[in-house]
Amino acid sequence: MRTIIEPFRIKSIEPIEMSSPEMRSEWLTEAGHNLFRLPAERVLIDLLTDSGTAAMSARQWGAMMAGDESYAGARSWYRFEETVRRVFGFAHVVPTHQGRAAERILFGCTVNSGDVVPSNAHFDTTRANIEYLGGHAVDLPCAEAADPTTDEPFKGNVDLAALEALLDARADDVPLIMLTITNNTGGGQPVSMANIRAVAELAHRFGKPLYIDACRFAENAWFIKQREPGYAGTSIPEIVHEMFSHADGCTMSAKKDALVNIGGFLCTRDPSLAEREKNLLILSEGFPTYGGLAGRDLEAIAAGLEEVLHEDYLRYRIVSTAYVVDHLHDAGVPVVRPAGGHAVYLDAGRFLPHIPALQYPGQSLAAALYQHAGIRGVEIGTVMAGRDPDTGAERPPQLELVRLAIPRRVYTQSHMDYVVEAIVEVFERRDRLAGYRITDEPPFLRHFTATFAPLG
Numbered sequence: 001m002r003t004i005i006e007p008f009r010i011k012s013i014e015p016i017e018m019s020s021p022e023m024r025s026e027w028l029t030e031a032g033h034n035l036f037r038l039p040a041e042r043v044l045i046d047l048l049t050d051s052g053t054a055a056m057s058a059r060q061w062g063a064m065m066a067g068d069e070s071y072a073g074a075r076s077w078y079r080f081e082e083t084v085r086r087v088f089g090f091a092h093v094v095p096t097h098q099g100r101a102a103e104r105i106l107f108g109c110t111v112n113s114g115d116v117v118p119s120n121a122h123f124d125t126t127r128a129n130i131e132y133l134g135g136h137a138v139d140l141p142c143a144e145a146a147d148p149t150t151d152e153p154f155k156g157n158v159d160l161a162a163l164e165a166l167l168d169a170r171a172d173d174v175p176l177i178m179l180t181i182t183n184n185t186g187g188g189q190p191v192s193m194a195n196i197r198a199v200a201e202l203a204h205r206f207g208k209p210l211y212i213d214a215c216r217f218a219e220n221a222w223f224i225k226q227r228e229p230g231y232a233g234t235s236i237p238e239i240v241h242e243m244f245s246h247a248d249g250c251t252m253s254a255k256k257d258a259l260v261n262i263g264g265f266l267c268t269r270d271p272s273l274a275e276r277e278k279n280l281l282i283l284s285e286g287f288p289t290y291g292g293l294a295g296r297d298l299e300a301i302a303a304g305l306e307e308v309l310h311e312d313y314l315r316y317r318i319v320s321t322a323y324v325v326d327h328l329h330d331a332g333v334p335v336v337r338p339a340g341g342h343a344v345y346l347d348a349g350r351f352l353p354h355i356p357a358l359q360y361p362g363q364s365l366a367a368a369l370y371q372h373a374g375i376r377g378v379e380i381g382t383v384m385a386g387r388d389p390d391t392g393a394e395r396p397p398q399l400e401l402v403r404l405a406i407p408r409r410v411y412t413q414s415h416m417d418y419v420v421e422a423i424v425e426v427f428e429r430r431d432r433l434a435g436y437r438i439t440d441e442p443p444f445l446r447h448f449t450a451t452f453a454p455l456g
């Protein structure tokens with residue numbers, strides 16, 4: 001069959017409040033033309049993020065009822081710990097309330113002021129946690145990552161020559177190496193097994209541990225199975241095991257590939273590091289057998305980590321993202337290619353070439369998609385890049401993008417058909433879209449709260 005169906009039936013639904021373009025124009029003005037300021041009820045299809053927005057299964061909800069809320073040594077903790085050990089293969093597991101808490105604890109135990117932490121590309125909370133400690137977060141993406149128009153299979157890879165050069169020059173300042181799979185910042189692009197292996201070999205040659213930012217580990221494993229020679233016959237759990245066998249530990253936001261709404265964890269093979277991490281954990285997150293989570297959350301994560309490895313789920317997940325990207329590409333809409341795992345990235349710079357960077361083409365496109373069809377995406381361009389902290393000048397990034405992140409198991413193919421149709425309609429009248437100016441902005445992370453006014 002050519003049609004790949006959602007591998008689930010819907011048992012519980014959440015109504016979408018319908019609205020008209022006229023109503024949304026008014027709401028957009030009320031929100032200062034910033035989609036972060038919109039009440040979610042005013043959105044038809046919410047593609048702001050895939051983080052914490054998954055639909056849970058009946059099995060997960062059932063497991064939550066069985067959650068053990070004992071403070072220490074709860075049954076749910078042992079189930080969670082056993083599952084994480086089995087899936088990832090690390091001896092020591094530290095639960096946290098979300099991914100950034102795992103990052104803060106790992107770096108709090110390993111990074112000192114002046115240190116350098118290389119990665120294929122750091123996620124923004126990872127970078128912020130390293131910089132908060134006075135460290136430098138260095139991105140070393142492979143060369144193919146820079147061109148959004150080519151179909152290279154593993155654009156999430158690390159530039160190995162650049163990593164080796166950095167280690168040759170400054171090994172003493174490098175406490176650990178990070179690897180983000182899939183590469184969120186770079187378009188949800190996967191990292192190959194060969195690259196993971198090579199990064200680990202380099203790291204270990206210099207005596208450095210490799211930590212994987214594991215948020216989308218199952219999606220990455222699916223890409224390896226599909227695209228990397230030699231893995232077509234290997235099961236997803238085996239691929240996951242092999243990926244992590246090269247690493248010394250990982251950080252995880254369970255809000256992504258654990259199919260839950262909150263949670264995270266941190267793993268390591270190093271018993272003395274695990275002790276220090278648990279001491280920090282007690283200070284801010286909680287006792288080491290719950291780490292800021294309820295017993296029911298630990299149950300839902302354990303069940304989610306098993307469900308996310310099912311091939312039917314992963315096929316549906318990756319195919320539905322590619323479905324949107326391929327239809328848009330066929331209609332001539334500029335998109336980042338190839339399709340990544342969790343999101344569709346519109347290339348607003350090529351979509352709206354008549355709007356200069358400092359009139360925010362991504363902001364204009366995101367606002368137009370909301371006004372036209374009630375779809376909420378996020379600008380990843382000049383607005384999000386913000387200002388140089390030293391000069392105060394705006395620093396446009398290489399690409400002006402709008403990210404449409406796809407929540408897991410939430411929307412159906414007809415929702416995605418609607419998204420494609422809406423984007424194509426906006427594309428057909430792109431000449432009529434104008435830029436924006438900022439009317440008010442905070443000093444940091446301005447994209448969350450800034451207000452805008454349309455030009456012209």
Ligand SMILES: *Cc1c(COP(=O)(O)O)cnc(C)c1O
Pocket residue numbers: 051098099100101123125126180184213215252253254255256263264
């Ligand atoms: C979401 C995310 C994080 C941070 O996790 P939170 O649960 O949001 O704190 C870290 N790294 C990557 C790649 C992510 O996508």
